[in-house]
Amino acid sequence: MSTRRRGEELERAILDAAAAELRESGYAGMTMDRVAARAGTNKNAIYRRWPHRAALGIAAYRRITDAAMPSPDTGTLRGDALEMLRKANETWSSPYGAILRGLLAAAAEEPELLALVRERSGADTMDRAWLAMLERAAARGEAPPGAVHPRVASTPMMLLRAEYAMRGVPAAPDEVLVEIVDEVFLPLVRGRGR
Incomplete structure (x- = not known):
């Protein structure tokens, strides 16, 4: 039986998926459908946290760069x-x-x-x-x-x-x-x- 992810765990999964999409396809290739599929969730869960693709892209980019900050x-x-x-x-x-x-x-x-x-x-x-x-x-x-x-x-x-x-x-x-x-x-x- 799988447990439904919520809160921070789900947000981390979505951001990780979006970051992976950005790395692979750039912003132009990142879609909410692809992020949702990769995160194992639905688009509604994403839109509740990030109202549009740009907001998600920015959050995912920040996740990437914060980890690499010299x-x-x-x-x-x-x-x-x-x-x-x-x-x-x-x-x-x-x-x-x-x-x-x-x-x-x-x-x-x-x-x-x-x-x-x-x-x-x-x-x-x-x-x-x-x-x-x-x-x-x-x-x-x-x-x-x-x-x-x-x-x-x-x-x-x-x-x-x-x-x-x-x-x-x-x-x-x-x-x-x-x-x-x-x-x-x-x-x-x-x-x-x-």
Whole structure:
């Protein structure tokens, strides 16, 4: 006799199924029918939790990226920042980046979905990782306490995203990453102590 899954167990099964569909088919190929079949449930169970395919796609993408979030601790702020940017650059040009680009393209026509993508696509997880990096640097005496600020933490990733937009390709040369860290991020961090 099988037991019917409910609550968190069912949500995990649905998110795992959606994540697998995203990995295999991208957002364009992910359907509610395929996710339901893979999760061993029905579409109504999915729609009760996620009102549309984009919301499920975003939640599944976040599940994928949260598990892969880097947390480097090289011992220096410069080393940590370069490692974070290199990992982000690698991810954006990987199949995971293609999934996010597909989600962004699908959400571009609907402002509330675009806001949902921004809010739930892992940006806040990434910001927390950068803040944690700044906190470690401040604890080592490598950064002033005033540098531990959300705007400071988000600056390198915003500059990297601008590079993608300007270049029209999902990767930036390593020398650009070094410039972002050495010419913008580190001077910004140091300047916060004045």
